[in-house]
Amino acid sequence: MNKGLQKIFGEIPETYELVNHILTLGTDIVVRKRMARQAAKDGGRRWLDVCSGTGETAVNLSKLAHNGTQIFAADFSGPMLQLAAAKPEAKNIRFVLADVGHLPFPDNSFDLITLSFATRNINTSRENLIKTISEFRRVLRPGGRYLNLETSQPRFGMVRRLMHLYVKLAVKPVGTRISGSKAGYAYLSETIPRFYSAEEFAEILTLAGFSEVTHRRMFLGIAALHKAVK
Numbered sequence: 001m002n003k004g005l006q007k008i009f010g011e012i013p014e015t016y017e018l019v020n021h022i023l024t025l026g027t028d029i030v031v032r033k034r035m036a037r038q039a040a041k042d043g044g045r046r047w048l049d050v051c052s053g054t055g056e057t058a059v060n061l062s063k064l065a066h067n068g069t070q071i072f073a074a075d076f077s078g079p080m081l082q083l084a085a086a087k088p089e090a091k092n093i094r095f096v097l098a099d100v101g102h103l104p105f106p107d108n109s110f111d112l113i114t115l116s117f118a119t120r121n122i123n124t125s126r127e128n129l130i131k132t133i134s135e136f137r138r139v140l141r142p143g144g145r146y147l148n149l150e151t152s153q154p155r156f157g158m159v160r161r162l163m164h165l166y167v168k169l170a171v172k173p174v175g176t177r178i179s180g181s182k183a184g185y186a187y188l189s190e191t192i193p194r195f196y197s198a199e200e201f202a203e204i205l206t207l208a209g210f211s212e213v214t215h216r217r218m219f220l221g222i223a224a225l226h227k228a229v230k
Ligand SMILES: C[S@@+](CC[C@H](N)C(=O)[O-])C[C@H]1O[C@@H](n2cnc3c(N)ncnc32)[C@H](O)[C@@H]1O
Pocket: 002, 005, 006, 009, 050, 051, 052, 053, 054, 055, 056, 057, 074, 075, 076, 077, 080, 098, 099, 100, 101, 115, 116, 117, 118, 121, 122
């Protein structure tokens, strides 16, 4: 368990969504909704959102779910999950306090797993990332889908440099100012430029045992949505 990271997320729940919306100029809302639409369209009765945080993705999924769909949301931060669970739109979501490296679910028990903007957090090393994604695969049923939404590396050098400059200049000062957490936004500004390109991350999904790995770039490649099938 990454205690340092767990502590960081325990410090920022109240301002977490506001900081994201400001720093991304609202585009995080757009890409989260796109992900939920794509995730929900293939149906299934048991869905799990991992590293769910304040539950934005789980809530988006719940709005698109057919009656009878069970939606679970897992995270290792009690304060983040408490905020999620207090949302009126979250009343049909079951919240589970767990490290996603060891999910408290049997093999083959979900039709869908989603993860938004937390892949950088479980990327403590490439090896550990592959191991954790293999754990997601374990709890998916054969044919089940994994959707991953994360910041990425734009292909065009100029766009990539501008993005990294923006992250360097804006993320830490704005995030720290609003949330009061220096560590949280220092961490965010360090992990975004270091994260994988869309192609590199697709390879990681394959190494974790997934097939039919596809991806779509969003907003000039600043974010990428990957889909993979067990
Ligand atoms: C950047 S937030 C993303 C939250 C949410 N998915 C979203 O789209 O806003 C990262 C979340 O991942 C959780 N997290 C990080 N590592 C984790 C782990 N190993 N097990 C469970 N939760 C983890 C943190 O507690 C935090 O709530």
